[in-house]
Amino acid sequence: MAWTKKDLLGLEDLSREEIELILTTAESFKEVSTREIKKVPALRGKTVVNLFYEPSTRTRVSFEVAAKRLSADVINIAASESSVRKGETLIDTGRNIEALKADIIVVRHNASGAAEMLARNVGISVVNAGDGWHEHPTQALLDIFTLKEKLGKIEGLKVTIVGDIAHSRVARSNIWGLTKLGAEVLVCAPKMLIPAAIEQMGACVTHNIDDALRDADAINVLRMQFERDEENAFPKQLGYFKNFGITEERLKKAKKNIIVMHPGPINRGIEISSEVADGLNSVILEQVTNGIAVRMSVLFLVAQGRDTKDATGNSPSL
Amino acid sequence: MTKNSKLLIKNGHIVDPANNLDMVADILIENSNISQVGNNIKLNNAKIIDATDKIVMPGLVDMHVHLREPGREDKETIASGTEAALKGGVTTVLAMPNTQPAVDCVENLRLLKSIIKETANANVFIVGAITKEREGKEFVDIAKLKKEGIAAISDDGSSVDNDKLMLKALIKAKEYKVLVICHCEDKLLTKNGAVNLGFTSTRLGLRGISNESEYKRVERDILLAERAKARLHIAHVSCRQSVELIAKAKRKGIRVTAETAPQYFSLSEEAVLRYDTNMKVNPPLRSKDDVDAIRQGLKDGVIDVIASDHAPHTKNEKDIEFERAEFGVIGLETELAVSITELVNKGILDWMGLVKKMALNPAKILGIYKPPHQFQDSKGILRNWCGGKGTLSVGSDADIIVVSPNKEWRVEKEGFASKSKNSAFLGRKLVGMVEYTICNGKVAYKL
Numbered sequence: 081m082a083w084t085k086k087d088l089l090g091l092e093d094l095s096r097e098e099i100e101l102i103l104t105t106a107e108s109f110k111e112v113s114t115r116e117i118k119k120v121p122a123l124r125g126k127t128v129v130n131l132f133y134e135p136s137t138r139t140r141v142s143f144e145v146a147a148k149r150l151s152a153d154v155i156n157i158a159a160s161e162s163s164v165r166k167g168e169t170l171i172d173t174g175r176n177i178e179a180l181k182a183d184i185i186v187v188r189h190n191a192s193g194a195a196e197m198l199a200r201n202v203g204i205s206v207v208n209a210g211d212g213w214h215e216h217p218t219q220a221l222l223d224i225f226t227l228k229e230k231l232g233k234i235e236g237l238k239v240t241i242v243g244d245i246a247h248s249r250v251a252r253s254n255i256w257g258l259t260k261l262g263a264e265v266l267v268c269a270p271k272m273l274i275p276a277a278i279e280q281m282g283a284c285v286t287h288n289i290d291d292a293l294r295d296a297d298a299i300n301v302l303r304m305q306f307e308r309d310e311e312n313a314f315p316k317q318l319g320y321f322k323n324f325g326i327t328e329e330r331l332k333k334a335k336k337n338i339i340v341m342h343p344g345p346i347n348r349g350i351e352i353s354s355e356v357a358d359g360l361n362s363v364i365l366e367q368v369t370n371g372i373a374v375r376m377s378v379l380f381l382v383a384q385g386r387d388t389k390d391a392t393g394n395s396p397s398l
Numbered sequence: 399m400t401k402n403s404k405l406l407i408k409n410g411h412i413v414d415p416a417n418n419l420d421m422v423a424d425i426l427i428e429n430s431n432i433s434q435v436g437n438n439i440k441l442n443n444a445k446i447i448d449a450t451d452k453i454v455m456p457g458l459v460d461m462h463v464h465l466r467e468p469g470r471e472d473k474e475t476i477a478s479g480t481e482a483a484l485k486g487g488v489t490t491v492l493a494m495p496n497t498q499p500a501v502d503c504v505e506n507l508r509l510l511k512s513i514i515k516e517t518a519n520a521n522v523f524i525v526g527a528i529t530k531e532r533e534g535k536e537f538v539d540i541a542k543l544k545k546e547g548i549a550a551i552s553d554d555g556s557s558v559d560n561d562k563l564m565l566k567a568l569i570k571a572k573e574y575k576v577l578v579i580c581h582c583e584d585k586l587l588t589k590n591g592a593v594n595l596g597f598t599s600t601r602l603g604l605r606g607i608s609n610e611s612e613y614k615r616v617e618r619d620i621l622l623a624e625r626a627k628a629r630l631h632i633a634h635v636s637c638r639q640s641v642e643l644i645a646k647a648k649r650k651g652i653r654v655t656a657e658t659a660p661q662y663f664s665l666s667e668e669a670v671l672r673y674d675t676n677m678k679v680n681p682p683l684r685s686k687d688d689v690d691a692i693r694q695g696l697k698d699g700v701i702d703v704i705a706s707d708h709a710p711h712t713k714n715e716k717d718i719e720f721e722r723a724e725f726g727v728i729g730l731e732t733e734l735a736v737s738i739t740e741l742v743n744k745g746i747l748d749w750m751g752l753v754k755k756m757a758l759n760p761a762k763i764l765g766i767y768k769p770p771h772q773f774q775d776s777k778g779i780l781r782n783w784c785g786g787k788g789t790l791s792v793g794s795d796a797d798i799i800v801v802s803p804n805k806e807w808r809v810e811k812e813g814f815a816s817k818s819k820n821s822a823f824l825g826r827k828l829v830g831m832v833e834y835t836i837c838n839g840k841v842a843y844k845l
Binding site: 092169170171189191192193194196197211212213214215249252275276277278280281 | 595596597599600601602603604606672673714717718719720721722
């Protein structure tokens with residue numbers, strides 16, 4: 081199949097085939113990063129703008145590296161919340177970037193739906209690098225890519241996501257992506273951190289970490305964002321580690337080859353022990369490496385998707 | 399219309415629940431009142447509107463409208479809002495007090511009245527605030543505002559959080575015979591919420607607004623109104639539990655009435671799924687089950703009134719991130735057609751029922767409907783009573799609309815008379831169109 085979408089906004093919108101296309105394309109791009117000269121000309125002459133309204137190092141750098149390995153020109157814009165309040169709207173910023181004849185905007189924003197709103201209002205491609213609590217599609221894609229690489233398939237796997245599900249865009253994107261590919265997803269958190277009607281997204285819920293680990297083929301450990309606890313919903317840090325932290329002792333009761341993932345940055349001793357984070361089951365650093373291939377794939381495909389649209393006149397062209 | 403000029407509406411299908419009239423007849427208007435209703439009225443000197451195959455009904459009384467003036471004339475003015483009203487078949491609006499300044503003292507009320515007198519295109523009645531600046535802290539002078547002519551009091555947009563203060567407000571309202579309209583929302587529960595709590599809030603990653611935040615306050619206000627023996631009207635009911643609580647209160651004989659808005663019986667939370675800020679309303683669009691309950695409540699008579707909650711906002715305030723966008727949609731120009739399309743044509747209300755919800759009941763609740771009667775004037779002469787809204791009775795104010803019941807049209811941004819375009823029904827095909835709006839005897843709008 082061919083990619084036809086101008087944007088990548090979330091995994092809820094994608095079909096199983098589209099997700100598989102991103103993963104297969106990523107497989108072929110992964111090799112580029114192992115070369116002596118880590119570059120292909122796929123996006124030569126294209127401009128990628130990283131528009132980040134939230135502080136982010138790893139995602140931004142990963143997108144930057146990915147774009148550069150595709151030979152695109154990269155511009156980074158760090159827009160702080162205060163400048164937004166004073167200044168222009170997101171739509172105006174997007175239109176200005178479009179007027180600079182950029183080709184792809186990679187946007188990170190603290191408001192859910194911001195990427196979608198931007199995509200509706202510009203003719204160029206928009207890639208969602210995380211919007212509020214809504215979606216973080218490239219993180220989920222790299223998680224899925226890593227899982228597939230390790231276990232050979234996604235269909236039939238049992239994957240547990242543990243942590244603050246309520247406020248997590250990573251959890252939402254993973255649930256959509258994994259269930260579309262035929263995996264079973266179990267989410268595990270204290271009651272206050274499970275959002276309403278999450279079962280309707282296709283996930284099962286437990287509040288007991290040992291139950292959550294028992295049959296799991298993989299566990300995705302989310303960072304507890306204590307700094308964002310506006311509603312006082314979080315348990316105390318130590319209490320959380322005691323009841324939900326991923327430790328060697330807990331892993332002993334799980335499948336021997338369970339895969340341990342974490343989107344980073346990790347808080348050692350809060351959601352995961354150092355022994356587990358650095359242990360044999362951990363694929364945390366491989367996720368970072370795979371993130372580049374997955375983002376190369378996404379940038380490459382949306383650029384193509386937009387070209388397709390230009391040809392058919394479905395989308396405003398430059 | 400000059401004095402003594404006459405207007406004859408011929409051959410229309412008259413729907414007037416106040417007189418139990420549902421038949422083809424003529425209506426004669428003289429001197430801004432209805433002077434005759436009957437068959438084959440013949441006159442040589444009257445202007446004639448041919449209403450063959452049209453529905454003729456009392457002008458709509460919309461008891462929940464934000465006209466924004468004074469203070470936010472960029473969103474709407476008394477002039478533009480009442481023009482929009484006429485276009486939608488609404489001849490009387492009840493203006494909510496959350497203007498800038500709020501209608502919380504006699505000076506502000508007088509200012510508003512003077513603007514209305516100069517610029518209004520339709521009848522405007524005014525709601526005063528319950529508390530100063532609608533802050534829920536200090537009472538307004540209800541007696542003075544009542545004397546100066548308010549039709550009700552409400553802190554609409556907010557609920558009076560303090561139970562004791564609310565009880566006192568109801569007791570005072572009872573004393574001065576003022577209707578209290580309650581916006582039922584517990585802001586501690588809805589804080590920062592943007593959409594209905596449930597699958598929609600989870601899937602969109604937005605903070606949710608629970609049904610509890612509404613119905614707990616409905617329950618409280620009913621209890622307090624019962625205690626105060628006051629008249630209570632509950633605004634924009636959106637969820638099943640509220641309907642059930644109101645039904646229960648009515649069975650107990652508590653003097654409570656309730657309204658809902660077209661968005662709550664025609665749209666469910668799924669409409670928000672692409673972060674469409676024109677679907678961001680307060681209370682939020684609810685689940686399909688709640689929508690069913692609202693429809694059933696209208697059918698059963700638990701919900702007395704359909705009002706628009708017309709809430710104009712500028713493009714700037716809606717074309718932003720969903721969680722930052724303002725709550726509210728415009729509705730004056732679509733409420734009749736949405737109600738025909740979604741209620742009459744789906745068998746939930748008949749035409750008589752529709753006119754009750756949109757004209758007769760609100761007029762009764764506001765005390766501006768009076769059944770026809772005779773009285774002795776100061777000289778002891780027996781006269782027929784004149785005036786009143788919500789009916790086509792002889793003697794009533796000639797607020798009448800002529801509607802094409804089957805005409806289809808599409809809601810377009812360009813078509814609105816309102817200054818704002820934030821409609822939840824943009825692009826929708828609706829059935830039923832206002833052909834003529836006659837307000838106080840004059841043809842105030844013609845298609």
